[in-house]
Amino acid sequence: MLIAPYKDFRYGYVVDFADISKEFEETNQRYLKELNEELGDEQEHYSNLFKSAEEIAQEIETIKDILFSFNIENAEEFSRQISQIQDRAIMLALKKALTDARSLYNLIRLQGDYGLLQQLDFHKLNQLYRETCNHLDLLNLKESIESATDTSSLLNVALEDVLFMFTKIKEEELVLADKLKNTLRQTREALADNFDQQDPKFITLREELERLFKKKKLNEVTQEEMTANIGALGAIHDQVKELNRQNNQLRAKYRGDAKYTRIHKRLQERGALTQTERNLFDALLGVKQQADEQVLQNTQLLDNESYFERMMQPIVIGEFQTQQKIKLTPDASRTINHLVVAEYMNEFAAGSRSKSA
Secondary structure (H helix, E strand, C coil), rough: EEECCCCCCCEEEEEEEHHHHHHHHHHHHHHHHHHHHHHHHHHHHCCCCCCCHHHHHHHHHHHHHHHCCCCCCCHHHHHHHHHHEEEEEHHHHHHHHHHHHHHHHHHHHHHHHHHHHHHHCHHHHHHHHHHHHHHHHHHHHHHHHCCCCCCCHHCCCCCHHHHCCCCCCHHHHHHHHHHHHHHHHHHHHHHHHHHCCCCCCHHHHHHHHHHHHCCCCCCHCCCCCHHHHHHHHHHHHHHHHHHHHHHHHHHHHEEEEEHHHHHHHHHHHHCCCCHHHHHHHHHHEEEEHHHHHHHHCHHHHHHHHHHHHHHHHHHHHHHHHCCCCCCHHHHHHHHHHHHHHHHHHHHHHHHHHHHHC
């Protein structure tokens, strides 16, 4: 315990139990941190932290007026009601009312006016707030799908969930909607499983899928449209499955190496390189054996793309022209070499990203 004059005064002492001021400061900081975590960003909705009971009661009445048309007693029914709303402005107003309710709940607890907690089921409103945010997310996603010019990201979205949420389901349409959802899921997954997404055939099928669902008024899909879409999706799914089968069959010949499968396909698409696909395969397999051996012996080769490209050029020319007697122009040899080097560099970069993740 320390006893000392207060500042520069001659009289008057402050008793300081060893480090008690430090302990008080730390305790106070912890309390403020906990309070801030509980209130979160909701403090922004108020010009000051405290309100009178009358002000709180008035805000509760305002929230009740906004929520009047909704069933706030039954979360499932509330979710069904808001799922039919396509106007973001209405949903944003609803979200604000529920956000205000969350803020009031924290404020009431902070001030100790617990009687006010009986005027609204704040715990239920918190659940409705989450449902509202989820539906707003879907509306935002719907808007981005319908307005996007670049639709390649649609493969990364659970489109079947979006479509299912925005389909007006009647009792007799439920089976159809389920079938459409499952067919869409299978098609999307088959496309995502394809390891050669630069294949022109793959791009055509993906664009066809996007064309079917990148349209206005997703919530007004009719029974006839669902039936037609199921048929169109089934055709796309069958073509994707066949494309994946062909890819995997060729990949097996390259001992599971997707890199050389893609190189093989790109060179075949160019045509006029060799009379037989078998010669192309034998040449690429020879390149693969030598390149893999070099990389295995010295993985740092891939740290220097320019050096690796210079090293690979004579290997490519040797395997194609010397071993397989495939005549190459300078442009053709550079093209093959570029494809090979690009595949190795992309694989190396992907491996580096996965290690750092």
